[in-house]
Amino acid sequence: MNRVVLASKSPRRKKLLEQIGLSFKVSPSNAEELSSQSDPALLVEELALLKAEDVSAGHPECFIIGADTVVVHQNEIIGKPKDKEDAFEILSSLSNSTHSVFTGVAFVKSDKNGHIVSKNTFHEQTKVTFSTLGEVDIKNYIETGNPMDKAGAYGIQDDLGALFVEKIEGGYYNVVGFPLNRFYRELKLFVPELTLIPHNL
Numbered sequence: 001m002n003r004v005v006l007a008s009k010s011p012r013r014k015k016l017l018e019q020i021g022l023s024f025k026v027s028p029s030n031a032e033e034l035s036s037q038s039d040p041a042l043l044v045e046e047l048a049l050l051k052a053e054d055v056s057a058g059h060p061e062c063f064i065i066g067a068d069t070v071v072v073h074q075n076e077i078i079g080k081p082k083d084k085e086d087a088f089e090i091l092s093s094l095s096n097s098t099h100s101v102f103t104g105v106a107f108v109k110s111d112k113n114g115h116i117v118s119k120n121t122f123h124e125q126t127k128v129t130f131s132t133l134g135e136v137d138i139k140n141y142i143e144t145g146n147p148m149d150k151a152g153a154y155g156i157q158d159d160l161g162a163l164f165v166e167k168i169e170g171g172y173y174n175v176v177g178f179p180l181n182r183f184y185r186e187l188k189l190f191v192p193e194l195t196l197i198p199h200n201l
């Protein structure tokens with residue numbers, strides 16, 4: 001069986017893959033996340049593939065996983081906040097409305113020379129509705145520092161971020177940055193020989 005590599009620096013993605021008993025190593029991509037793609041579904045698949053392909057070069061005979069998450073609100077694609085002011089603007093704009101979270105995932109297999117022999121991409125969309133956010137609540141949350149490395153300037157899994165979410169339509173783990181259910185279904189098709197080893201066995 002080929003070695004599995006997660007091409008991501010996201011601690012959430014690492015934790016989720018550990019949680020399901022996948023054995024893998026982490027090797028984040030340093031590729032610049034540049035794209036002219038305006039369709040969010042195509043964008044997250046393209047960037048996920050960019051990360052996986054970038055890492056595949058240094059990893060022969062491996063199965064490499066890349067991912068990318070963006071928030072889409074009123075047709076605008078929102079990534080991570082640039083600074084605290086930007087985080088405040090983003091969260092204020094998401095208040096009392098519904099946005100979508102898109103996560104793209106890419107699978108790449110490399111041969112003994114690190115060349116790509118096969119690849120696959122997919123994405124999931126989750127709709128998230130925020131209640132009306134108070135200015136003080138937004139500011140307190142920003143002071144925790146948690147919004148800064150997250151698309152849309154929030155983490156649904158954060159203590160205070162969770163308070164903003166009134167309801168979601170679609171997968172929870174897709175919002176966190178890795179659509180586990182879809183991932184597992186695609187994994188069984190793409191790498192049928194791969195087995196998960198649950199920690200509590």
Ligand SMILES: Cc1cn([C@H]2C[C@H](O)[C@@H](COP(=O)(O)OP(=O)(O)OP(=O)(O)O)O2)c(=O)[nH]c1=O
Pocket residue numbers: 007008009010012028029051067068069070071080101149150151152154155156157175176177
């Ligand atoms: C909306 C939302 C995003 N996020 C995170 C998931 C992603 O880590 C991050 C979006 O940035 P990404 O560029 O997708 O990922 P990353 O920079 O953290 O890691 P890498 O590119 O190396 O894979 O936002 C949450 O953790 N919770 C949320 O509720």
